[in-house]
Amino acid sequence: MNNKNDRSFILSKWIIGIYLLVALFGSFLAGDVPIFCNDNGKMSFPLISSFFNASSFNVKYSKETCIMPLIPYSPLNIDKNDPSAMSPFEPSKNGTFKNKHWLGTDKLGRDVASGMIHGTATALKIGVISVFFAFIVGVSLGMMSGYYKDDGIRISAPLLIAILMFITIGLYYMIMEWIIFNPSMLYFSLGCLVMIILVRASTGWLNKWEYFKKYNVPFDMLLLKVIEVRKSFPGIFILLALVSLFAVPSIWNIVFIIALLGWTEFARFARAETLAIKEENYILSVKVLGFSDVRILFRHILPNILPTLIVIACFSIGSAVLLESTLSFLGIGLPVEEVTWGKMMAEGRNMNAWWLVVFPGLAIFILILSLNSLASGYQKSNFSRLF
Amino acid sequence: MTGYVLKRILLVIPTMLVVMTIAFFLSKLVPGDAASAMLVLQGIQTDGPNAAKEYERNYKNLKLDKPTFYFSILPDFYPKNIHHIISASRRQQINDFLLQKFRYTDIQDYLSVRDSIIYAKSLVQKDTSKGNHISNLIFETQPAKIKTTIGQLLLYGNADTSHKIRALETSFDNLMRNKSSLYFPTLFWHGLDNQFHLWIKEIIAGNFGLSLKDGRMVGDKLAGAIKWTIVLILLNVILSSLISIPAGLYAGYKENGWFDKISSFIWLLLYATPVFWLASLLIVFCTSDRYGAFLNIFPIPGTWYIPDNQSFFRSFGQFSGQLVLPVICLVANDIALLSRITKNNVIEQKSKLYVTLAKAKGLNNGQILKKHILPNVLIPLITIIGGRIPAGISGALIIEIIFNIPGMGRLMYESIFSSDWNVVFGILLVVSVFTIIFMLITDIIYAVVNPKIKTAMS
Numbered sequence: 001m002n003n004k005n006d007r008s009f010i011l012s013k014w015i016i017g018i019y020l021l022v023a024l025f026g027s028f029l030a031g032d033v034p035i036f037c038n039d040n041g042k043m044s045f046p047l048i049s050s051f052f053n054a055s056s057f058n059v060k061y062s063k064e065t066c067i068m069p070l071i072p073y074s075p076l077n078i079d080k081n082d083p084s085a086m087s088p089f090e091p092s093k094n095g096t097f098k099n100k101h102w103l104g105t106d107k108l109g110r111d112v113a114s115g116m117i118h119g120t121a122t123a124l125k126i127g128v129i130s131v132f133f134a135f136i137v138g139v140s141l142g143m144m145s146g147y148y149k150d151d152g153i154r155i156s157a158p159l160l161i162a163i164l165m166f167i168t169i170g171l172y173y174m175i176m177e178w179i180i181f182n183p184s185m186l187y188f189s190l191g192c193l194v195m196i197i198l199v200r201a202s203t204g205w206l207n208k209w210e211y212f213k214k215y216n217v218p219f220d221m222l223l224l225k226v227i228e229v230r231k232s233f234p235g236i237f238i239l240l241a242l243v244s245l246f247a248v249p250s251i252w253n254i255v256f257i258i259a260l261l262g263w264t265e266f267a268r269f270a271r272a273e274t275l276a277i278k279e280e281n282y283i284l285s286v287k288v289l290g291f292s293d294v295r296i297l298f299r300h301i302l303p304n305i306l307p308t309l310i311v312i313a314c315f316s317i318g319s320a321v322l323l324e325s326t327l328s329f330l331g332i333g334l335p336v337e338e339v340t341w342g343k344m345m346a347e348g349r350n351m352n353a354w355w356l357v358v359f360p361g362l363a364i365f366i367l368i369l370s371l372n373s374l375a376s377g378y379q380k381s382n383f384s385r386l387f
Numbered sequence: 388m389t390g391y392v393l394k395r396i397l398l399v400i401p402t403m404l405v406v407m408t409i410a411f412f413l414s415k416l417v418p419g420d421a422a423s424a425m426l427v428l429q430g431i432q433t434d435g436p437n438a439a440k441e442y443e444r445n446y447k448n449l450k451l452d453k454p455t456f457y458f459s460i461l462p463d464f465y466p467k468n469i470h471h472i473i474s475a476s477r478r479q480q481i482n483d484f485l486l487q488k489f490r491y492t493d494i495q496d497y498l499s500v501r502d503s504i505i506y507a508k509s510l511v512q513k514d515t516s517k518g519n520h521i522s523n524l525i526f527e528t529q530p531a532k533i534k535t536t537i538g539q540l541l542l543y544g545n546a547d548t549s550h551k552i553r554a555l556e557t558s559f560d561n562l563m564r565n566k567s568s569l570y571f572p573t574l575f576w577h578g579l580d581n582q583f584h585l586w587i588k589e590i591i592a593g594n595f596g597l598s599l600k601d602g603r604m605v606g607d608k609l610a611g612a613i614k615w616t617i618v619l620i621l622l623n624v625i626l627s628s629l630i631s632i633p634a635g636l637y638a639g640y641k642e643n644g645w646f647d648k649i650s651s652f653i654w655l656l657l658y659a660t661p662v663f664w665l666a667s668l669l670i671v672f673c674t675s676d677r678y679g680a681f682l683n684i685f686p687i688p689g690t691w692y693i694p695d696n697q698s699f700f701r702s703f704g705q706f707s708g709q710l711v712l713p714v715i716c717l718v719a720n721d722i723a724l725l726s727r728i729t730k731n732n733v734i735e736q737k738s739k740l741y742v743t744l745a746k747a748k749g750l751n752n753g754q755i756l757k758k759h760i761l762p763n764v765l766i767p768l769i770t771i772i773g774g775r776i777p778a779g780i781s782g783a784l785i786i787e788i789i790f791n792i793p794g795m796g797r798l799m800y801e802s803i804f805s806s807d808w809n810v811v812f813g814i815l816l817v818v819s820v821f822t823i824i825f826m827l828i829t830d831i832i833y834a835v836v837n838p839k840i841k842t843a844m845s
Contacts, residue, residue, distance in 0.1 A: 361664035369659035
């Protein structure tokens with residue numbers, strides 16, 4: 001590990017840490033709910049209690065007896081004292097140094113700095129969660145396809161019929177009963193669980209039956225076909241088409257779509273890495289020891305391909321953040337009340353307001369730059385460890 | 388060699404079919420009703436006297452009354468083809484009933500009895516309060532509310548109408564009694580006369596249908612837009628290759644030299660720059676003299692007005708000034724990746740044995756680079772540049788939107804906002820097919836050029 005001397009690697013780690021802190025504790029940095037109030041000896045923490053009790057937002061606080069967040073503006077509230085679209089260098093009418101709009105105000109007179117802080121949470125939420133799901137799906141499928149290839153999974157005809165039956169009928173009732181008739185995620189996941197248990201049970205039971213001839217399942221070929229189909233849809237076009245299907249815009253749609261489009265990248269790399277590592281002697285020896293496939297995959301292969309996958313995950317988070325800001329820049333798919341960097345930039349471009357273009361863009365730029373250099377730092381350390 | 392090419396082309400066909408199927412089903416999932424959009428387009432008022440007739444004509448013209456796919460697997464209480472019901476509100480209502488698992492035949496019974504009463508209302512009944520009650524049923528699909536309304540009608544009804552309302556109550560009770568909580572999936576076979584089959588036939592013939600926004604052929608709109616996208620991509624690929632390949636070659640040739648260090652740093656920054664940020668910055672700072680006259684370098688991205696019969700070269704000449712800034716943004720986004728790959732390839736090739744042999748032969752560095760390293764570096768670059776072209780369409784989308792260039796991306800963006808789904812999915816399909824064909828061509832060229840693959844195949 002030569003990371004300790006790599007200055008850009010350490011710097012980018014710190015920067016990403018700061019971004020994460022800002023995303024997590026954004027309400028303590030910017031917002032119009034005070035952190036701590038001392039009203040004639042009666043102490044209270046309005047911000048913390050507002051997390052648990054949404055109605056306390058409406059309570060009025062006298063600012064003199066309270067400690068406000070660093071930037072005492074919520075990203076959605078319009079400051080009526082100052083003009084809208086105020087550049088950061090214009091003097092504020094709010095008087096005190098504390099109430100200054102450090103990065104100016106936007107078209108409606110909302111504070112830009114506060115919007116930047118709350119936009120961090122949106123961007124990172126979408127980036128991290130979508131990559132998390134894409135990682136789980138992509139890596140497990142990719143590892144399976146690299147490990148089993150086209151001839152690793154052998155099943156007999158009755159088992160094939162049983163599995164197909166369970167999967168088709170299970171999927172059918174799942175879609176009909178839990179998505180169309182009675183939309184509920186709980187029932188959907190319950191159905192998934194029942195289906196997995198049934199398929200697993202039938203696999204264990206029917207595969208022991210040596211009477212029937214066994215056939216290969218071309219798992220690898222199927223996965224490669226799926227990846228090819230995914231590759232034939234150009235990124236942003238299919239993203240826009242999918243996003244426009246949803247009548248009600250929400251963050252979770254975008255997380256779901258980015259994960260749906262992104263998992264193939266993880267599958268590709270996990271497959272390639274597993275293929276390379278599969279023939280190494282230590283894997284062959286644990287196979288001889290008679291360990292189960294699941295144990296070999298998760299205890300022996302996964303830890304060894306993880307460093308490469310982390311590099312891919314860093315790049316993927318960067319591109320997911322970029323996709324989110326592109327979408328919000330275009331004004332598609334994100335709800336109106338959500339504060340995002342892309343939205344501010346689009347506004348700044350339309351109004352020719354430099355502060356609305358420079359600062360949000362700089363935030364995206366620095367985040368992506370540090371994610372990239374984090375990834376290449378990891379890449380270098382993997383490289384030096386292997387050779 | 389021909390065997391490889393043929394095999395590769397044949398493998399493309401199933402992928403193409405899957406892509407088409409996905410695009411078709413996505414286009415079926417969109418909100419809104421194409422037939423009523425056509426009605427609006429034709430200038431027919433939706434509450435006018437002939438609206439229902441015109442709706443039916445459009446509905447059948449668009450083949451929306453056909454089943455969606457070759458087969459359908461539906462619960463056994465469903466009708467074979469729900470699209471057969473032409474009236475949109477009726478279809479919606481039956482669908483609402485079906486979602487509560489009522490049997491289709493019972494729903495039909497109930498609706499026909501209900502309609503006969505509503506129709507008779509104007510003839511028999513003059514009482515407004517009862518009229519109010521019965522009209523409550525027109526859009527009502529919730530059983531509890533229907534039950535209360537029927538109860539009220541029975542309570543306040545007079546002798547003339549009560550037998551009809553009793554019939555309604557019977558049919559409603561029947562509906563409730565036969566509600567199925569358990570069901571079996573039933574397979575319906577629809578044959579070739581379905582929407583998907585007819586759609587694929589039209590697409591293969593090159594007919595994408597009509598734009599729901601202005602009634603023009605989608606194909607014509609696409610043909611007008613695709614030219615500008617191709618111009619952007621070609622300019623981008625040519626310029627970025629011209630800049631990045633020599634830069635990458637030199638940086639790799641003199642590894643860790645001053646040029647390598649500076650250029651690597653610049654590429655690192657450019658690679659992380661979002662293309663729309665760069666574009667916005669350039670527009671805000673470099674198209675006006677607001678921040679100093681010396682910054683007013685580029686023309687402001689204006690609106691593009693192109694007369695219908697104007698030749699492409701003429702309009703290109705007219706708007707070439709407008710293309711400078713977009714091309715700069717696209718190239719800046721691309722050179723970072725290309726030159727880094729070139730540099731890495733050069734460094735990799737430099738450590739190969741044939742370079743050592745060439746050195747031992749007494750060639751100087753320039754000769755080694757030109758005659759031995761360059762061919763080996765350029766061949767993999769074919770795949771990368773070929774792969775950049777489909778990716779370039781995606782990159783061009785946002786640039787087209789920012790700079791008002793009337794290309795594919797801008798058309799797609801505008802069509803999404805005006806719910807012009809024929810255009811949206813037409814573009815998606817064209818772009819995907821273009822991508823598939825490009826991947827195919829790149830693969831074939833790579834196989835032809837690369838001697839290693841050539842020998843492996845023969």
